[in-house]
Amino acid sequence: NEVLGGLMTLGIPTYKLEKTIIERRLVILEKEGIKFKTKVNVGVNVSVDELKKKFDALVLCGGAEQPRDLRVEGRDLKGVYFAMDYLTQQTRVNLGLKIDKENRIDAKGKKVVILGGGDTGSDCIGTANRQGAVAVTQFELLPEPPKERDPDNPWPQWAFVRRVSTSQEEGCDVQYCVMTKNFIGEGGKIKKLRAVRVDFGSKDPETGRSPMKEVEGSEFEIDCDYVFLAMGFLGPFKEGMIKELGVALDVRGNIKTDITYMSSIEGVFSAGDMRTGQSLVVRAIDEGRNAALSVHKWLSK
Incomplete structure (x- = not known):
């Protein structure tokens, strides 16, 4: 990226995280002697061999940025975007960075549909509302969570209950048990989304999963100018750095490490979402600190 953070x-x-908070931390880190370089794509414009020659240890903290896609008819229509492409563009606009007019994603006066009920989806809701969207709808495939904690979900487990985000409170039609069938376009642009209601049966005692089936006669269409895919992430991108390094991956496609955060290659460490998969900022911070301590111990041998 062209900016740090x-x-x-x-x-x-x-609106959720003022960038001055990040900027002041970066100033502190720079004064401590850390050198930052932007627009560096390891494995593309900088080779792994170059890094290995210059540094004694490498720590891979590139995040889990590969988004889950929805390969249905009409996916390639203009107006269907990954949520992160939308969110990062708006942040760049806020930072005063130039965005080509033909590539600008602006929901002002538009009808927006968001697929995915998590934090990323909520961020899209808040952004679309601030841009001036005339209608914002959020579809979630899974059933609506209960209002109160179920008996089989005791403390200290994470409470699986219905939560309303601040973005949803600002204005959004949230619908559960909706599966997208395809996108309908006109002139290469998205015009409608066709979906169907789904129902989840009782949990299978062996797998713990609930079978899903379409509700007969429940198909419907919704007008839309934009569709944002916010259905989670599959792990780090493998092309480039990871592929060139040849580090081992775990069953989820994340970088596999031992308890010291070292990968399958001596001197190559990993931390954060690139190692654990998508998680929280506080966990990534903790991972980074622990990995730094491990690197220090390893270099001090």
């Missing part, structure tokens, strides 16, 4: 700078909207 990763997901906290570009991915999290300014």
Whole structure:
């Protein structure tokens, strides 16, 4: 990226996280002697061999940025975007960076549909509302969570209950048990989304999963100018750095490490979402600090 801070700078909207908080931390880090370089794509414009020659240890903290796609008819229509492409662009606009007019994603006066009920989806809601969207709808495939904690979800487990985000409170039609069938376009642009209601049966005692089936006669269409895919992430991008390094991956496609955060290659460490998969900022901070301590111990041998 052309700016520092990763997901906290570009991915999290300014209305949720003021960028001055990130900037003041970067100033402190620079004064401590850390050298930052932007627009560096390891494995593309800088080779892994170059890094290995210059440094004794490498720590991979590139995040889990590969988004989950929805390969249905009409996916390639203009107006269907990954949520992060939308959110990061708006942050760049807020930072005063130039965006080509033909590539600008502006929901002012538009009808927006968001697929995915998590934090990223909520960030899209808040951003679309601030841009001046005339209608914002959020579809979630899974059933609506209960208002109160179920008996089989006791403390200290994370409470699986219905939560309303501040973005949803600002204005949004949230619908559960909706599965997208395809996108309908006109002149290469998205015009409608066709979906169907789904129903989840009782949990299978062996797998713990609830079978899903379409509700007969429940198909419907909704007008839209933009569709944002906010359905989670699959892990780090493998092309480039990871592929060139040849580090081992775990079953989820994240970088596999031992308890010291070292990967399968001596001197190559990993921390944060690139190692654990998508998680929280506080966990990534903790991972970074622990990995730094491990690197220090390893270099001090």
